[in-house]
Amino acid sequence: MDYFDSLRAATPARLQIGRTGSRYKTKSYLDFRAAHAAANDAVMSEVSGETLQRLGLFEVRTKCKNKYEMLTRPDWGRCFSEETKAYLKQHATVGADVQIYCGDGLSAPSIAANVPDMLPMLRLALEQDGITVGKPFFVRYCRVNTAREIGPLLDAKVVCVLIGERPGLLTDESMSAYIVYKPHPEMSESAYTVVSNISRFGMPPVEAAAYIADVIREMLKQKASGLRLKL
């Protein structure tokens, strides 16, 4: 192994794939096509009831009825029906310091892959510091901007959405955390603090949990998030 090999080992990028003239070798061309096929499938798959049961999450859904609506109607994927809101107020926690919830977003596989290692650690880290954490739940057909409704509805100081990222070719399991201090419907997008690329190929979920807990502590202290938060 030479020095370049040691550099190359530090990235999952598709390097050293060779060439025939200025085009790809047959195998690397087909490997790419296979990865794209898997990514397409991840977008369209659903998080199963079994998975949610195992994770101890109850389920609500946005105004979207299916994946197609989720993909083309961001305005529906960020809000809930009146019945769902009432259900949330009854079954979730009102008035916690922090409300964490999970959403499928664009990758169903990301939930089963990351939440088991991340969510319990994150809760524990916060609760050890005397921060109250609302009962977590799962939102199907979920967009990040559900936070704008969830925050005021459950009267949480900080809202943290753990949501499936758009799958790449490297992995269909990546998750992001969108964290925001006192979200509301009119807030600017720049109010979110984002931790992205959470997966075994990027930031490991355990490490992400510790980092997110630090971020949330700072938000509660500085009473700010996004660009206004100094980390």
Add this chain to the structure above:
Amino acid sequence: MKLQTTLFGKPYTFHSVKEVLAKANEQKSGDTLAGIGAADAKERVAAKYVLADLTVEEVTNSPAVEYSEDAVTRIILDDLDRAQYEKIKGKTIGELRETILDNLITGDRILTLARGMSSEVIAALAKLMGNLDLMYVARKLHITATCNTTIGKPGTFAVRLQPNHPTDDVKGVTASLLEGLSYGAGDAVIGSNPAIDTLKSTSDILNLFNDVKTRLHIPTQICVLSHITTQLEALKAGVPMDLCFQSIAGSEKALASFGTDVDMLAEANELMRQYGTSKGPNYLYFETGQGSELSAGAHNGADQLVMESRCYGLARHYKPFLVNTVVGFIGPEYIYDSKELIRAALEDNFCGHMHGLPMGCDICYTNHMKADQNDCDSLLVMLASAGCHYVMGIPQSDDVMLMYQSTSYHDIAAVREMLGLSPIEPFREWLESYGIWENGRLGKNAGNPRIFL
């Protein structure tokens, strides 16, 4: 002002220039989402007929956002060359379209006239043009800009080397960087999107780029695409930086959603002039993309092509070195499939060039839209033929941080070879000195990054 027409015996009446522009736009899922697109194909064409007969003056006087309400509108209208505007204000949009398509008018003459066109007027022209029209005009417009090297000379086609890494690991970034150089990528800029937007991460990667650039004597420019405030912190701390990057949008409110404003952009330009490590006079790098205003709830009822064109009106104020549309990144809510993707890319390339900008394109798609690598292949050849200044170079087109696909090191080499295009001049000589580029195509050492160690 005439806002009605009859088509196939049916009368069509519109209520404003903004509505005519929106309904005359080619199909985009974002306009449908906003509820402002044409109801059907006939209404779309009816709006195009009405638009063709509106004068330049009428369109100029109907900006997407009021002058008094929006800093972007003020920049666009205050920057208009009044002498050029006077020459064209009485023409209809249909007549102006024919003027710029005439093969007897030179590219330089079009660019001079275009200084009298508002972003809405330029968008209006695009709405009356087919894909080939858009390519035909853009190709004639030769626009250069200089940072350390000069981009945009005829016969060149440049590449941003984009060595992104999921956690900004410096070793991993170095591997992608060296391999990209070995395929001839990196003459537009060596620029990475950081996974973590902190001063430390931005500084670490800028220092890495500067070390490699200095050690290998690479004639190019370096940039890390973190938020503008992070980059300015790095700049003030003395970190080497050739270009300052920011994503921009076509209204003041949308700019605010990106955490920036017109004063911050002006300040960045001035700080780069004073403290940047590049020669200049062009120091900024902007990214745009149709749909970002609607995504931020800041489109003010205007369609996404008009709002995109206004990004270029804003950009031209700051004389940037690079501008590119990230055309397929935003998702199917705004650009649904490959047909919309290709159309939007050609519109953006045209509108950017008409604004006198060194215009590139991130030819890309995400895995939740109806497009694939074959569409990127097609669009790459179209844009390279249409005077596009630069595209992205990524290992096998797969960005392992941003999780989307763009164009690859291999793709750039193939299209340069096919169309007889070269890397930027001093960079080409540098590649030749390493045996990476020989006789207009990849040379014997291409694809071997070990030659740099």
